[in-house]
Amino acid sequence: MVMITIGVDPHRKVFTASVLDESRRDLDHQHFVNTEKGHADALVWAQSIGSINKIGIEGASGLGRTLAEFLVDRGLDVRDVPPHKTAQRQRGRHEGKSDRLDAHRVAAETQTNDRLAHAFKNSTTAAPNAVRDQIALWHNARISLRKIRVQLIGELDALIQDLPERIRVRLPERTTARARITAVAALGHVRSTDPVQQLRLKLIHHRTKMLKDVLEQDKVAAAELAKLVAASGSTLPSIPGIAARSAAEIILEVGDPRRFTEAGFARFNGTAPIPVSSGEGGGRPRRYRLSRGGNRRLNAAIHRAATTQLRCEPRARELYEGALSRGHTRREAMRILKRHLSNTIHRTMIRDAKQDHLLT
Structure with a gap:
């Protein structure tokens, strides 16, 4: 046949x-x-x-x-x-x-x-995978909540900026939009005889309640994601710079890590360099450039973890400074650190997958 x-x-x-x-x-x-x-x-x-x-x-x-x-x-x-x-x-x-x-x-x-x-x-x-599907649902919910939060904060900031000066002078200067929103809420009920200002104050009160509800929902989603990461048996949160929410995003984007080799995983997440050399014959390429391909969400999660490690992890700082001392640019040194972190993430996920297979 x-x-x-x-x-x-x-x-x-x-x-x-x-x-x-x-x-x-x-x-x-x-x-x-x-x-x-x-x-x-x-x-x-x-x-x-x-x-x-x-x-x-x-x-x-x-x-x-x-x-x-x-x-x-x-x-x-x-x-x-x-x-x-x-x-x-x-x-x-x-x-x-x-x-x-x-x-x-x-x-x-x-x-x-x-x-x-x-x-x-x-x-x-x-x-x-049932756990991965639940992670996807909560992760997508957090993405939607984040978009709503950003929109509400933008609307509130514009509404507060248009308030009468007698009200705005009571607010803190040169601070974040969130702080201004909190300060307006702390003022309590503000009276005004102007119908436009009355409507503006009413909308501020309504949008502030919506923002509070969105923030509460986001906390619930973050807590559920942390529980699901623990239920999946993942040890990614043990890596410095990777919180439970970042671990959830990595699990979601990678799926089963056994479908990648270590080098293949680096190509998938965009941390592997791309050769741009010519004329080397049978030798190794002499020039490389940063990859702009791969899964950019996964690459962003690794970049955030690398940035955090540079602040609080001595081994990451040592690796980064060592790359600079060998003549690499800061961007190349960051790429080297991210590739090292990529390998660590892949090995951790492979170990978790093997452990899960033994338990089941």
Whole structure:
């Protein structure tokens, strides 16, 4: 029986599947409803064409999540194809865009790219991790709360700035917006006969209550994330500079660390240098530059940890100063420290994964 690779372009109500053989020929395509019955019909259709090698789903943790779970439960090799991968295949070919073309590009990427992650960021075919999914929900909630907080603080700062001078002179000068908001709340009920000022004071009172509620929700989310990090068995918070909330973000972005080598993890998070040398023949490259690629959220978490370590961790300071003494720039020295921290994080997560495997 012919070995086939399937690419899936999912949407909320329907999904399109395209089938390629080993010679990358397009054998067939079909549209299905994005329900459990549609998933079963698609599997029967695909198995009638050939033996399934791999199935690539664009956004296997998004719109294609239910289909990915259905297929993983049946032991099939499901890969998560990032949307930008199919965009790269489309670029310069002037083929246009349709569900069929997108599904074909997903199948082609799945067939040619052996480094595509398994569904749900696992190292092998496996169901979603329940703790990681809960971390994702709380982490996304914190992101939303942070956006609301920033918006409320901006609105309150503008409202306070427009208050009458007789009120503003009672507030602290040259301080943060949060301090000004707290000072206005401490004034209590302020009277005014001007209807515009009355409305402004009313809005300040209302927005201040909203901000207080958002801050309380953020505290709850932070506490829940700390509990989930502990429940996951992660020891990342033991690394200086990595708090429970940063550990949660790292766990979420990395998934199963066993899908990376140490060097591969550095490339994934953007701490590995990129060679920009020429004319070295068979020797090693003599020039490198900083990587601007990789997972920028993970890179930012590592950068925050490195910055914290420079303030309070003697070994990090020694590594940084040693790089400067060897002629590296400050930016290169920071990259060296971040790469060292990347290796430490990877080894810690691998050790945690092995320990978790032994316990289960």
